[in-house]
Amino acid sequence: MIPSVLPTYNRAPLEFVKGEGAWLTTADGRRFLDLGSGIAVNALGHAHPALVEALTAQAQNLWHVSNLYQIPQQQALADKLVEHTFADTVFFTNSGTEACELAVKMARKYFYDKGQPERVEILTFDGSFHGRSSAGIAAAGSEKMVKGFGPLLPGFVHLTFGDLDGVTNAISETTAAIMIEPVQGEGGIRPVPDAELKALRQICDDNGLLLILDEVQCGVGRTGKLFAHEWAGITPDIMMVAKGIGGGFPLGAVLATEDAASGMTAGTHGSTYGGNPLGCAVGCAVMDHIADDAFLAEVNRKAGLMRQKLEGLVADHPEVFEEVRGAGLMLGLKCKAVNADVVQAGYGNELITVPAADNVIRLLPPLTLTDEDIAEAVRRLDKTAAQVAAA
C-alpha cells in the first residue's frame, strides 16, 4: 500500500524534535551535529533567537495579505537585497524552483519585448540542479530527473561543465541566456573557477545575452561573501535565491537589474504566498545578520579552519576520501568509498552530512557553527571514516 506521504524520498529513520545552533535532538534524546542545515537552509543554525523573535512578533500581528496590497516587510527585504547586491528589483517566491521559473520567464520576456522573440534558448550545464518543476528539470536535463516526465519544456541547451569553447559554439541567434550555479551543489560541490565566471560574463556581454546565476544553494553567505559571484568580481543580470535567505522559513527570490526585468510589467507574473509578511520578516532578520562584514569575516575564518582540518582528515583516510572541494562553508568530500555508506555511517556517530552526485558528501553547516563544533565534526568524521574503512 502506498504510504500516506508520497514516497518520493528515501528517508533515513531519523526523527528530530528540536534544534539549537548546529545541533539537532531526536525524540530519544540523541544529539546530532548538523552539517547539512536542511541542505543549506538553516544558515543561522536552528532556533536562532533573532529569527524566532522576528517570526513570532510578525505572527502576532499579521500572517498573510495578498500581493494586491502593500506589504511593508516585503518592501524592507527588497530594499535590503537591492542595497547589498547588483540588483535593482526583486520578486519573492517560496522556493528555489519557483525562482527558476521566473528567471526563465524573465529572460524570454526580455527578448520578446526587445523585438527578438526568437531568442528563447537558455544554455545550461551538466551536473546542474535548478529544481523539480517542468522548467527546472528541463534546465538541468539529467536523465534521472527528466525520465518519464516528457514532453519537456523546450528551449534548453545542455553543455559540458567547464567547457567554455562549447559555450561559444552553442550560441546562435536563438540564444537568450546562460544559466549556471557559481558552485554546483547537487552536482557534487563543483565551484566554477573565477576566471570562468568572468569569461561567461564576457561572452554574455559580447553576444547580448543575459547571465542568470542560480545562487539558491551557494548564496546568502555560504561561500563567505553574501553571494558567491562576488568572488569573481562580476555581476549577473538575473539571480535566483532561496534556501538560506529564509533561514528555514520557505522563501526565495529573483533579483534582477532594471534592464533584465524590463519585460516584467504588471500582470506578467504573480504568487499568492511569495513575499508574504511572515517570510519577509524572517528574511529581513537573516539579512541583518549575514549582510555584515564582521559576520562574513567569521564565516571565512571558520571555513579556513574547517578546510584545514578536513585536508588532514583526507590525508589520514586516503582509502575513504579523495579530496576536499568547495568554497567557504559549502564543502564537499569526494569519496573513494561509496558516499552513501559514509553518510549512513555518520548517522551512527550522530553526524549529519548530505550526499551529492560525483560520489561526494556535502558539508553545509550552519554559518554560525562554533570552533568547537568544527573540532567535533572532524572527530566524528574521523571515527566514521575509520568505521567505513574497516567495514
Ligand SMILES: Cc1ncc(COP(=O)(O)O)c(C=O)c1O
Ligand atoms: C542550485 C539550486 N537551484 C534550485 C533549487 C531548487 O530549490 P527548491 O528545492 O527550494 O525548490 C535547489 C535545491 O536544492 C538548488 O540547489
